Amino acid sequence: MTSDRDSNILILGGGPAGVSAGYELSKNDYRSTILERWRKVGGLAKTIEFGEWRSDIGPHRFFSKNRFLYKMIEEILHEQWILVDRFTRFYIQGKYFMYPVQMADALKNLGLLKAFRAMIDYLYSRFRKHLFNPPIKDFEDFVILEFGNTLANLNMINYTEKIWGIPAKEISAEWAKQRIKGLSLMALMKKAIFKGTKGPKTLVDQFYYPEMGASQTYEMMADKMEKKGSTVVTNATVCQLDHSDEGITSVTVEKPDGSRDTFECDQCISSIPVTELVKMLRPVAPEEVIRAAEQLKYRYQVYLFMKINKKRVSQDNWIYFPDKDIPFGRMHEPKNFSLAMSPEDKTSLWVEHFVFPDDSRWDCSTDELFEITLEHLEKLNFIKRGDVIEYHKHREDFVYPIYDLTYQKHSGLIKDYLKQFTNLQLVGRAGRFRYNNQDHSIETGVLAARNIIENANYDLEKVGAEQEYFEKYSLQTQGARTQQDLETGEMVSKAK
Ligand SMILES: Cc1cc2nc3c(=O)[nH]c(=O)nc-3n(C[C@H](O)[C@H](O)[C@H](O)COP(=O)(O)OP(=O)(O)OC[C@H]3O[C@@H](n4cnc5c(N)ncnc54)[C@H](O)[C@@H]3O)c2cc1C
Structure with a gap:
């Protein structure tokens, strides 16, 4: 799959997987173009600014069994990668249970x-x-x-x-x-x-976090890429992939004003939802492939962000709410990740509602979402209405690929079909229809880049496929904080 340094390498989606691919390419003097539909990179690990406040779209604790990733991020963030004490709980039937148990x-x-x-x-x-x-x-x-x-x-x-x-x-x-x-x-x-x-x-009681929010890592990677001649095109929604029998030949994006741009393509690394990608192919994909894509479902999320006129609301990084009578599933307090997330004498809360797009909360007004959420936060004694300075609604689609009883059959069919396009690599979470965290998205991005640089054949499907608990190793034994760890860190060879 080798390409020379002048070939057109397109990366669809500027989340952790896409940006890591571009960063790895640029480290090896390959230029690429990232096409991202949002106004910034970061994907689901994005950090949003609200004046002096910042928040990720949900709690983002970095964890990996791969020391290479700690080394890679450490090289980018240096002292801005801070160590955070973990305190997380479940709220169940009126009681708080520590998590991990x-x-x-x-x-x-x-x-x-x-x-x-x-x-x-x-x-x-x-x-x-x-x-x-x-x-x-x-x-x-x-x-x-x-x-x-x-x-x-x-x-x-x-x-x-x-x-x-x-x-x-x-x-x-x-x-x-x-x-x-x-x-x-x-x-x-x-x-x-x-x-x-x-x-x-599993009892990991500390984790690393970028001081300015989860997406700091990806924003800094993107900056470094651009300094080496790569391009990040934001506000550009991929809407069409033209192809020959063997490969993707060009990719078209739509801008917010409705205008379109087309980019020639020698290599394509895609982290956009694979279920959407197959619908964008021209000539169109076979009907059974489109049908399989329609069978695969995702869970979406609606979020409420609140600026709070208090120094702190909780001591928790995040709290889970499994009870069905509480409409949201999780809440996090960004200040408990990094003090840089809010002004010193104030704090904020980010509350996650898990929905399908036909749920009334997906389209409800910001005020309605605030009322639904506040009712329970008041009952749970976290805040009172008067504590809230300001609130915002945010939405994300394609958040959780749903592993129902038939998902393997459908995603297998799609991926088998896409194998004919030898210059297309699927990376990341929705890009592979695989529920994974940042670490595995970064790994797929880096390995996809190396497939191009080294003309290698790392199997991206294997990344994160091992059936074991993600939190199995503790940070102290696996994190790359010691010089020795940094020096011995190796990229996953298992994927070869
Ligand atoms: C609430 C929440 C909490 C999480 N907590 C953690 C955690 O604690 N630890 C952890 O490691 N991970 C966590 N994750 C997971 C982590 O955010 C994801 O694994 C990671 O962001 C996936 O990266 P990705 O690049 O594969 O995909 P994404 O982040 O989804 O990036 C894909 C990118 O493609 C773009 N895109 C989509 N369609 C198009 C299109 N048509 N054209 C152009 N661009 C497009 C999107 O805008 C996005 O930027 C959490 C996720 C959520 C939602």
């Missing part, structure tokens, strides 16, 4: 009777698993078998249903395997009882 805290909150019940359920599920090894058909089967009925229903099933908007019985077990396999209740208990015993390494 702390045994003593969980037992205290559950009460003796419920804790006993949880333990019996857990032992029963272990017994069933080992004796009968029942088939796991969906997410609900998986978590009940792993954790027992009581714990699965406490926060896993209801929160998952809130995120995805479909019953746990209709969510693929793949989702659970990717996210929570390896989290064992027994290991947590051992850790609580025998101090020093190695529990699951």
Whole structure:
């Protein structure tokens, strides 16, 4: 897939995956053009400015098992990559539970009777698993078998249903395997009882964060790219990809004023939703491919940002709200990530509603969203109406690719079809229809760039495909903070 340095390399989408691809190319003296529909780079990891306030569109804690990524970001941000103490909780039926789970805290909150019940359920599920090894058909089967009925229903099933908007019985077990396999209740208990015993390494209590917000990393990467001759075109929505039998030949974007620009293409790295991309192909993709794209669904999000006339509202980085009677799913306080996110004597809150586009909250007015949200924040004693200085609504589409029971069949069909275009690489989250965090998006971007630079064949589909809990390793053992770590950091070779 090699290209010379004068070829036209187009990158569709300026989120972490797209920008990382462009940055890696520019480090190797390749010029590229990023085509991004928003006014800035950052994608779902964007940071929005509201006067003196700033906020990401949801809490962004960077975590990776790949030391190369820590090294790469450290080289960009230097001392502006700050270490943050993690404090995160679940609010369930009137009580706050520490997250990641702390045994003593969980037992205290559950009460003796419920804790006993949880333990019996857990032992029963272990017994069933080992004796009968029942088939796991969906997410609900998986978590009940792993954790027992009581714990699965406490926060896993209801929160998952809130995120995805479909019953746990209709969510693929793949989702659970990717996210929570390896989290064992027994290991947590051992850790609580025998101090020093190695529990699951999910108890990450610190994380790195760019001082000016999650997108600082990507904005700085984009600046460096542009200084080396690459181009970032913002406010440019990709609307058409022309192709021959083998490859993409040009890409057309639409500007806010309705005008169109077309860019010639020798290599194309795409992080825009793959389901949209196949609909933009000219000549058009076969009907069965378009149908498969229409079967794949995403969860959207609507957010309320509030400037608050208080020094602080909470001590939490973020709080999850799995209960169904609370309309939103998560809230974060940007100041608890970095003091640079609000004026010294004020703070702010960012509240996430998970929706489908036909949900009334998607199109409701900012005032309506504020009223729906405020009612619950007042009840929960976080703020009073008089504390709110100003509020804003923000929306994002294609946020969570939904892993329903048939998503693999449909995304497989689309990707098989797209394989014929040898100069097209799919990277990132919606770009691959894979639920992943920043780390795996960056990895796919870097590897896509290296495929071009080295004429290599890194398999981007393998990035993040391992079925294990993302938080398995602690920052202290895996982060690249020591000089030795920085020097020994290697890019994933597994993808080769
Ligand atoms: C609420 C929330 C919380 C999160 N928390 C964390 C966290 O704690 N830690 C973590 O690591 N990750 C977190 N993530 C995930 C992280 O934001 C994503 O994994 C990452 O941003 C994905 O990067 P990407 O480049 O693959 O895709 P995206 O960020 O989606 O970027 C794709 C880009 O393509 C652009 N685009 C789309 N269509 C077009 C088009 N037609 N033309 C041109 N441009 C287009 C979009 O505007 C976007 O900029 C969170 C995400 C959300 C939403």
